[in-house]
Amino acid sequence: MTIASRAASANDYVRRHSTHPLISRRKAADIARAAVRLAALLGIDPVHVQPDRRWSSLSLPLVPLTLHASDPDDPQQIYNFSYSDPLYDSEPFYLLGPCPACEATVPLAEIRSLADLGVFIADGPAPLPDNGILPSSYPDEFDRNPSHSSTCPFWDSEG
Numbered sequence: 099m100t101i102a103s104r105a106a107s108a109n110d111y112v113r114r115h116s117t118h119p120l121i122s123r124r125k126a127a128d129i130a131r132a133a134v135r136l137a138a139l140l141g142i143d144p145v146h147v148q149p150d151r152r153w154s155s156l157s158l159p160l161v162p163l164t165l166h167a168s169d170p171d172d173p174q175q176i177y178n179f180s181y182s183d184p185l186y187d188s189e190p191f192y193l194l195g196p197c198p199a200c201e202a203t204v205p206l207a208e209i210r211s212l213a214d215l216g217v218f219i220a221d222g223p224a225p226l227p228d229n230g231i232l233p234s235s236y237p238d239e240f241d242r243n244p245s246h247s248s249t250c251p252f253w254d255s256e257g
């Protein structure tokens with residue numbers, strides 16, 4: 099696929115997804131552009147990225163946008179990401195997966211490039227130690243995420 103045809107596909111995706119019966123045109127376009135950025139990062143066509151369109155920038159505290167990316171060569175393989183606020187275009191994506199301690203779905207790795215995802219796929223989440231100190235490979239969003247079970251030793255409820 100040429101760069102021009104990939105660019106046309108991305109433009110088409112944003113245009114098609116900028117109207118939605120329930121959310122404003124501007125917010126829908128912001129969500130679509132975040133999906134296009136994730137697709138570019140992963141090297142896939144944006145049609146393989148499905149944003150959760152229930153996302154609302156009006157709800158406080160702000161809940162991150164969730165994006166589901168399916169592998170075009172292996173559609174059963176879905177990667178789920180969060181993005182804190184599609185209004186901003188320079189935030190990292192976070193790969194979502196089960197907390198090794200409580201199994202809640204939380205951000206496990208900060209993904210700014212395809213190589214970051216490669217590190218996670220090669221190494222997986224670092225084992226969590228008994229001393230409660232989080233290994234540095236985990237993002238700050240890991241222990242701040244309120245999805246952890248209330249008894250999870252790695253949930254920083256004050257974070």
Ligand SMILES: [Zn+2]
Nearest residue numbers: 197200246250
């Ligand atoms: Zn947990």
